[in-house]
Amino acid sequence: MRHVRFVALGDSLTEGVGDPVGGRWRGWAALLAQGLVGQNEGAARAAVAEGLPGVEVLSWTTGAEGLARTAACAGSDAVVAPGERVEFINLAVSGAQTRDVLERQLPAGLELRPDIVSVVVGVNDTLRCTFDIHAVAARLDTVYGAFAEQGAVLLTACLPDPGGTLGLPGALARPLARRQRAVNAVVHALSERYGAVHLHAAEGAWLTDRAMWSADRLHPGERGHRQLALRFHAVLAEAGLANGAAPSPEPEFPAPTASASLWWLATAGTGWVARRCTDLLPQLLTLAADELRHRARGTSARLDLRASAAVSAALAALSVAERQPDAA
Template structure:
């Protein structure tokens, strides 16, 4: 298993997040009121322990793992982080030409460069998206293969891994926003807690793995109707962008490119 940092011997004052829409915070807030997201929530936990913490978020929605490496690694290294999170690959596994080894190779280059510069790095594994979006069930082998590669690459570089792939709670619909592609505010909070535990932060534990209270299961007709509504509202536009060669991140840049003090939400 990847090494878990000793919370008694390491503190973090310069946290930089690299990634795609999940790290950017999509699903937790919006572009009008602002995004929060799991990386912001993790930064808030760090700042609660030490107000001197500074935090930058370089993530941009729609980015493939190779784009994250090409666009974000250099700026991240320039910020000299003592903690970095690297989360990418879901956009890749949705593409026809997905190659798990190649995607993990992009991640590993970032792991190697950041740990080589002295940063503690953390990453995550991905839940089975087929349990979240029924139409995505054929992608399950891709998710499992990518997770195996991530674990192996992380182990080679002492990267902490938050195993968000494993608890059943992470595929509960309440953990996901209405588009089923991005975590809900509750889901983002659970991811932050998972990464905190992987890093061994003081006060962290495995409570993020616990299931939510049971809720009624919709009947077959209602479930089918929900699938059709989802396909029309989210799958259709996503496919249209793919056909046009567009991305949800076109024209966007990092929302927090510099290290800044952390202000707690609310």
């Protein structure tokens, strides 16, 4: 029996926010899990008839129950052939930053000893007043390195900046875009260092296609999650690491109605905005004022150069730390 264990780490994007199925979130990682091993129609029917396991989807809980088993394929109708099994464990938590992945999700992930592990995180770091690209780089380096040492196939992605997807005014959006570019540059460099399978998701037509996004404009909807799963499947298949059918790009469920979207924005969305107003907004206004001053003086390029220098310094610090044990 071919048994593939796929563990997903990260934040609300990987948790599946924006893709509700059966009262819980599904998301791109669960959709991707279904295409990691081969399947055929006849064997699939036999698997259903005989009650054989297909894709086991599990979610991590911190309580006494530990791993809580959920329905096969998390609401999807895809199954795999008898003799092949994908075990999917999602450790991602909404709101997680790189610190949370390092301190909480990494120990659980290492204990599970995955064959494939995805680490997609960083946007929430850019939305905090505590943003520090040096700390982000150091944390991701530790997480990537730990899984690489175990021999897991590492999946990473660079992501679009939240200011752009939210449609913020330029003076507010540009500082967030600069932060996200810094995170993406670090992810690119570390992905290359550890031989990760990397998806460049920071650009493309999908970013401006409203049908890809949920009501909050920060998380993909089902169609957007399917697009991410499809693109991850393509890069894995190219590397010979996925031989199952690619996820369908077409939604399985109807999009939320306008009234449902408005209700979400009036409830959960309002809470998110309130939290960011007390955390990020004061600093973001300061950054926006700095942005406007530099623009008026024609020196906006200095802000980009400053951000690039910070990324270079953060990566250089990791290289120095890596060489120190050898020097000793």
